[in-house]
Amino acid sequence: EPEVTQTPSHQVTQMGQEVILRCVPISNHLYFYWYRQILGQKVEFLVSFYNNEISEKSEIFDDQFSVERPDGSNFTLKIRSTKLEDSAMYFCASRDTGGTQAFFGQGTRLTVV
């Protein structure tokens, strides 16, 4: 079964450092997403990406965040200057059309110290 893959599975970084979280969505999918989940809290929407541009973003997705699809297969989330409160599990997801289910990667656990 095709799957969404994310790397790394766990990243520890110092406050103020830049991190890049990587995702390989399912190959024929058109919609890509980043979500985050702080430990013990709900899954929160960050950003959606379609047709090589951001289609929607949440209030969380401020100027410190950016996304790219640099080579047609990878989909990355960059956090420019990490804060302690960015510590969370970050999930990448993709779906083929607007009405179908989304498939999630196994997540990257980001710990900011």
Next chain:
Amino acid sequence: RKEVEQDPGPFNVPEGATVAFNCTYSNSASQSFFWYRQDCRKEPKLLMSVYSSGNEDGRFTAQLNRASQYISLLIRDSKLSDSATYLCVVTPGHKLSFGAGTTVTVRA
């Protein structure tokens, strides 16, 4: 008003019991509805899509009431392996909006 609200639970039920819980959504333009399951510290995984006429998948039954803007999930003959957090997911537009989850624990 939150986009998606769920019974938080927790529901603690014995094996073999039936458990049901609801979810309400605020955006009447929402088109697609899903129940996802999330195990501790894992990614959400699709349990089932929810259709207007209601649908069943084995021991799981989902209902959608568009007029009242709620979705329900019923689990019959609960198994230990059903212990998880169940996430109501609604799609207003392209993004998926998640409820906070309903925790179900099935005990032996």
